[in-house]
Amino acid sequence: MNRGLFLLSFTFLLLFGSIIVNAQTTASPQNFHGKEIQTLVDYLRSLNYTAEADNIEKYLNNSNIIIEPLSGGQHGLNKWPQGPIYVDPGAFNHPRLPWNKSKPSDESAMISLASTLLHEKYHSEHHGFWKRVGSNGGHKLGGDNPMEVEGWNVTMDFLDRAINETLKKANNAQTAAEKEHWLELADQLIGIKLTRITDYKENKYGPELWNATELGELKGNVTDKLKKLQNGEDPSVKSVIDDHNEFERKVKLKAAEYFADFNQKVDAMTNDYGAKLARVPLMVNNKSIETPVKVEVSLSIDNPSDLGTGPYVFQINFHGAGNSVTVQQNESSFHPQYYLTIDSSEVTRIYRSDVPMQTAQELLRRGEITVSSTPPIGRQFEDTCGNGLLDRGEQCDYGYACPERMVCSIMCDCVYPVENPSGNLQPLPPRAPIQPDKNGNYWAIINAYNDNTGKIPAYFQGLLANEAIAIKIAGVNGNVYTYAAVIKNKKLESFSKSESISPTLRISFDEKIIQKIKNSAEPLTAVMAALNDGSIKLEPLTPANQFKILLANFGAKILGILKQGQFNVKPGDSIQITYLGRDATLVGNPYKLQIVIIKNEPVMPVMRSYESYPIGYTNQRSQQLIAQAPQRFSTNAGIYNQQLNNYRAQLARVSQVQLPSYGGAYQPSGVFTTGYSTGARYLTAIGGARR
Amino acid sequence: MKFGLKQAAIVIIVMIVPVGGEQVVASEANSHIYALLVAGNIEEALVDSTMERTIVSYDLPTNSEKEASWYYVMGVVASVAPESKRIELQAFVNNQPTEQVTAQMADVLDFANNRTTEAQFKSKMEIKQV
Numbered sequence: 158m159n160r161g162l163f164l165l166s167f168t169f170l171l172l173f174g175s176i177i178v179n180a181q182t183t184a185s186p187q188n189f190h191g192k193e194i195q196t197l198v199d200y201l202r203s204l205n206y207t208a209e210a211d212n213i214e215k216y217l218n219n220s221n222i223i224i225e226p227l228s229g230g231q232h233g234l235n236k237w238p239q240g241p242i243y244v245d246p247g248a249f250n251h252p253r254l255p256w257n258k259s260k261p262s263d264e265s266a267m268i269s270l271a272s273t274l275l276h277e278k279y280h281s282e283h284h285g286f287w288k289r290v291g292s293n294g295g296h297k298l299g300g301d302n303p304m305e306v307e308g309w310n311v312t313m314d315f316l317d318r319a320i321n322e323t324l325k326k327a328n329n330a331q332t333a334a335e336k337e338h339w340l341e342l343a344d345q346l347i348g349i350k351l352t353r354i355t356d357y358k359e360n361k362y363g364p365e366l367w368n369a370t371e372l373g374e375l376k377g378n379v380t381d382k383l384k385k386l387q388n389g390e391d392p393s394v395k396s397v398i399d400d401h402n403e404f405e406r407k408v409k410l411k412a413a414e415y416f417a418d419f420n421q422k423v424d425a426m427t428n429d430y431g432a433k434l435a436r437v438p439l440m441v442n443n444k445s446i447e448t449p450v451k452v453e454v455s456l457s458i459d460n461p462s463d464l465g466t467g468p469y470v471f472q473i474n475f476h477g478a479g480n481s482v483t484v485q486q487n488e489s490s491f492h493p494q495y496y497l498t499i500d501s502s503e504v505t506r507i508y509r510s511d512v513p514m515q516t517a518q519e520l521l522r523r524g525e526i527t528v529s530s531t532p533p534i535g536r537q538f539e540d541t542c543g544n545g546l547l548d549r550g551e552q553c554d555y556g557y558a559c560p561e562r563m564v565c566s567i568m569c570d571c572v573y574p575v576e577n578p579s580g581n582l583q584p585l586p587p588r589a590p591i592q593p594d595k596n597g598n599y600w601a602i603i604n605a606y607n608d609n610t611g612k613i614p615a616y617f618q619g620l621l622a623n624e625a626i627a628i629k630i631a632g633v634n635g636n637v638y639t640y641a642a643v644i645k646n647k648k649l650e651s652f653s654k655s656e657s658i659s660p661t662l663r664i665s666f667d668e669k670i671i672q673k674i675k676n677s678a679e680p681l682t683a684v685m686a687a688l689n690d691g692s693i694k695l696e697p698l699t700p701a702n703q704f705k706i707l708l709a710n711f712g713a714k715i716l717g718i719l720k721q722g723q724f725n726v727k728p729g730d731s732i733q734i735t736y737l738g739r740d741a742t743l744v745g746n747p748y749k750l751q752i753v754i755i756k757n758e759p760v761m762p763v764m765r766s767y768e769s770y771p772i773g774y775t776n777q778r779s780q781q782l783i784a785q786a787p788q789r790f791s792t793n794a795g796i797y798n799q800q801l802n803n804y805r806a807q808l809a810r811v812s813q814v815q816l817p818s819y820g821g822a823y824q825p826s827g828v829f830t831t832g833y834s835t836g837a838r839y840l841t842a843i844g845g846a847r848r
Numbered sequence: 849m850k851f852g853l854k855q856a857a858i859v860i861i862v863m864i865v866p867v868g869g870e871q872v873v874a875s876e877a878n879s880h881i882y883a884l885l886v887a888g889n890i891e892e893a894l895v896d897s898t899m900e901r902t903i904v905s906y907d908l909p910t911n912s913e914k915e916a917s918w919y920y921v922m923g924v925v926a927s928v929a930p931e932s933k934r935i936e937l938q939a940f941v942n943n944q945p946t947e948q949v950t951a952q953m954a955d956v957l958d959f960a961n962n963r964t965t966e967a968q969f970k971s972k973m974e975i976k977q978v
Binding site for chain 1: 884891894896905906907909911912914917919920923928959970
């Protein structure tokens with residue numbers, strides 16, 4: 158009875174952010190987004206923006222523009238210096254209709270996208286990693302920083318040029334229709350600029366250099382001229398151009414003032430930030446905070462920022478005098494005295510605290526940050542650390558302890574902790590499976606749900622229009638968590654950490670299932686599997702809902718059958734798929750395992766069934782040999798528990814071995830002993846486990 | 849055909865009963881051996897370790913001595929999977945298979961513990977041309 162409500166499971170797993178489809182596409186001249194960007198490039202050339210057009214085209218041809226749904230209403234994103242630009246698909250027409258260059262609304266969309274690309278390209282080409290981390294750390298790790306102001310200045314300059322030139326075209330138009338076209342475009346472009354300025358007004362992007370009131374008046378003036386033209390009059394546009402030029406002059410003055418000592422301000426901010434991080438291990442080791450020290454920091458950015466999310470590693474050399482630091486990435490000559498693992502929320506807490514060292518001490522005591530004198534090894538994907546499984550090479554996780562006297566870091570590495578004054582090691586604190594924001598609200602979940610309801614089949618949407626749902630989750634730490642969700646008119650109206658509602662439905666499952674579905678190549682099918690094996694349980698609390706569950710169950714079975722038929726591949730067969738947003742081929746190997754070959758990536762996940770998460774990883778050589786003689790090998794042949802490039806990162810456990818060169822002299826016993834002793838050292842380092 | 853209770857029961861049973869077969873896992877021994885091969889710059893390897901035998905097929909690193917790589921691999925396997933009765937290994941050079949080498953684990957462990965000489969151990973290894 159409690160096995161069916163596909164809608165609820167799908168919806169709620171969506172809701173938890175676990176299966177929001179990561180539909181990532183690299184724009185190329187052959188696909189829709191690439192063709193549209195090429196149209197934009199041609200359009201910019203026709204407007205004499207040659208340098209901008211050439212540069213955007215270079216990014217397009219180098220596969221450096223990626224289309225991906227972005228969080229928080231961002232238009233674009235650049236995560237790494239010299240890295241690609243991510244663009245939200247909302248920048249393009251939906252449905253996918255090609256832009257019409259003579260249609261003002263399409264023209265404004267193109268110029269809007271151009272301004273986004275120029276902004277992100279500026280980040281990619283001008284902003285070093287450390288400056289971005291540092292200036293972000295000085296603020297909110299979310300955009301309110303000097304780098305953003307600089308990038309947005311580029312956006313605004315471009316929009317200003319476009320507005321000015323469009324107004325000039327309106328002024329010089331030979332016909333009323335032509336004048337109307339350019340005025341309408343100018344009106345829309347000023348509208349785009351006003352929208353972007355709103356971000357400044359909300360203090361998202363630093364000081365307001367562009368006065369929204371004056372720009373609003375300018376827009377009113379253009380709208381007025383447009384109306385007059387449509388009423389048969391022939392208004393002069395010259396006065397609007399003069400107003401715009403005066404507006405621009407004021408902007409330039411403010412910008413010049415702001416950027417006068419920009420580099421010095423950023424340097425001071427990043428030095429201050431680096432020094433505070435470097436002093437954390439000094440403090441916990443009872444050393445003077447002016448002691449020179451070298452620290453390697455593993456920073457996990459946990460909130461979406463202009464650096465994206467995920468782990469970053471950098472090295473801080475604190476010189477000990479004032480706040481003087483040198484920062485670099487991955488320098489092999491750098492020998493850290495301490496390793497600090499920390500996530501961005503904790504960085505902000507320390508940075509903003511009036512008593513930063515006490516704050517750091519408290520975070521350390523609670524296990525939120527880790528200081529060690531040995532390197533963390535096998536750094537993990539954020540999305541699998543904490544799921545209670547050693548599924549991506551974690552050294553530890555909830556339920557998997559570290560060797561004696563080591564503790565599990567927030568990156569799921571076993572590290573030697575600094576002991577607290579009482580000498581006791583601190584265990585990881587239990588974490589709720591769904592984390593609220595700092596104000597105790599769940600807006601991220603509510604927004605994720607409401608932004609994605611369109612992805613739920615209409616058949617199921619109708620079944621879940623108005624419900625009060627009690628959610629019970631068995632956490633991997635052994636605790637049980639309850640939440641309440643209220644859906645009205647198909648929208649998630651509230652989500653809270655209590656059961657202060659009279660529920661019409663109850664859904665219960667284990668926290669691990671969220672991660673399992675999240676890691677699945679085909680989340681819908683994984684949800685089906687979870688329903689079928691009872692991992693997700695549903696309890697209708699009204700007679701009407703019993704009927705709904707029957708209906709939903711019926712639909713779920715049909716979808717499930719379709720999905721199964723579509724995705725699991727027979728031995729020897731292969732199909733083209735999208736695996737976690739990447740182009741890939743799914744191959745059935747002789748043992749009925751599903752092998753994913755991801756285009757242009759060496760990673761080859763192995764799954765028992767396409768709806769499940771990877772049981773391990775393999776390589777071309779192994780699968781080639783297995784295909785040739787499947788009877789010779791066991792079904793576990795050539796399957797390893799980590800992505801294969803991770804093994805190289807593990808070499809810190811043992812010395813790297815140089816095999817004797819071809820034709821050179823060697824002692825067989827010496828080479829054998831090297832292998833034997835290296836193996837023994839390795840096993841000791843990982844805790845002696847053999848099988 | 850009318851879809852009755854019997855047919856429904858069959859469908860349900862088919863959907864519920866899991867597919868049989870042995871449990872496939874990422875074996876720790878395979879993973880440990882693979883990690884140690886990487887330490888010796890040996891990549892693109894197949895490792896299959898069972899109680900009966902451990903098979904290692906690998907791409908010989910450029911400019912490395914093939915026979916030396918056999919000894920390194922045997923040392924690694926003996927340290928990680930000494931309970932496996934036999935080691936079968938084969939290097940690939942330029943994508944072409946070379947000799948198949950087989951050694952009994954008891955002999956390998958004798959060699960590891962200096963109970964046999966190098967020459968005695970070599971004489972016990974089986975080297976099959978391909």
